[in-house]
Amino acid sequence: MAANLMHAVQYDGYGGGSAGLKHVEVPVPTPKKNELLLKLEASSLNPLDWKIQKGVMRPFAPRKFPHIPGTDVAGEVVEVGPGVKSFKVGDKVVAWLSISDGGGLAEFAVSKEKLTVARPAEVSAAEAAGLPIAGVTALQVLTQSAGIKLDGSGQEANILITAASGGVGLYAVQLAKLGNTHVTATCGARNIELVKSFGADEVLDYKTPEGAALKSPSGRKYDFVIHCALTGIPWSTFEPNLSKKGKVLHLSPSPSSMATFALKKITFSKKQLVPVWASVKSENLDYLVKLVKEGKLKTVIDSKHSLSKAEDAWAKSIDGHATGKIIVEPF
The missing domain is CATH 3.90.180.10 (Medium-chain alcohol dehydrogenases, catalytic domain)
Known part of the structure; x- marks a missing residue:
């Protein structure tokens, strides 16, 4: 060969x-x-x-x-x-x-x-x-970093997913809805109906004032933010929308987000910014392939x-x- x-x-x-x-x-x-x-x-x-x-x-x-x-x-x-x-x-x-x-x-x-x-x-x-990078990243951030159980057991969690119409975001919305979650999502106006069709409970146009402020239309505070957007959103925008122990799980950490991560750690803040790096594992990939086969993931x-x-x-x-x-x- x-x-x-x-x-x-x-x-x-x-x-x-x-x-x-x-x-x-x-x-x-x-x-x-x-x-x-x-x-x-x-x-x-x-x-x-x-x-x-x-x-x-x-x-x-x-x-x-x-x-x-x-x-x-x-x-x-x-x-x-x-x-x-x-x-x-x-x-x-x-x-x-x-x-x-x-x-x-x-x-x-x-x-x-x-x-x-x-x-x-x-x-x-x-x-x-x-599936490999985008799907496994979505799976690991939800199950390992946020502790969401995809069999629907566990306490309800309020989740915000930014850039929800991107590669990781669309997998994250679908996987989150297999768990006991209320999902708020942000995306561009043209994709709002698409993201809703995959189960998001609330969808914000990120270009509107409400979307830019990340405010849940139903007034919920987020237990976890799955931050998929490649563009920077300052901590000051996330912070007022987080629950008492809310965490921003940042998938594309920048130097400024790493500085925020360190500051929140050393000041023992209950609200945290956590950088996340996924590691592709065959068991995760196999699990996702089976979900696609069963029609539970697209x-x-x-x-x-x-x-x-x-x-x-x-x-x-x-x-x-x-x-x-x-x-x-x-x-």
Whole structure:
């Protein structure tokens, strides 16, 4: 297999945005021990992809240049490396590729067995490819950081989800409503009905005075804020809307939010800002795939782009107004 060439999209250094992407022919990778070679059917983009290109994770990612970006993929196993026990050639799967190695914007990619899960026939490649970073982040912030039980048990919690029409936000709304929660959400005016259709109890247009102030229309104070927005919202906007022990769970921590986190800690404030970093685990991914199969979770697809037009998908992600997930397909 390794003697064959494949189409891939890569960049040679930091910066450059979508213009920095290059279309190349490179050798199909070879799976090593406990690895699988996948023929990709879909990849999804995340803001982390272009942030890595900007250099926010240097020197840890990428590991080397040139770098093929993309971590969230779905496809078919075409070769198994030594030691692989859970998969065979022909299996349909969804996988998360490491941030430092990437490899998703290509026709083939190598995944680690421990970060690959089976994809049932009821779940399309595009639906599955949306899940690894965005879905697992939503799941972990709700169940681990906020302690929401998705079987509906547990005390009712009032939750605010910012940027609720984005990749993480739409998963977070759906997952939160599996628990005993009242969900207030913010998004742009064009997506209000969509976010309501996925279960949000109240939806605010973030451009209105009420939306900018994050005020619950029913006057509720939030026990948890799942802060998905990439743009900064100051602590002074969150603070009056929080319950006595309310927490802002910040998914894209900035230097100013880290300073607020430290200040709230050292002053023993009951209201806290907590930075959250998700870690993709196969058991979480498998759980989400099963929810999609059962019809309890849906991947909202903003747009699909062929690999030959990957720079359009990249630019759309950088623009920051996608509704749901941006998918790249290698055909």
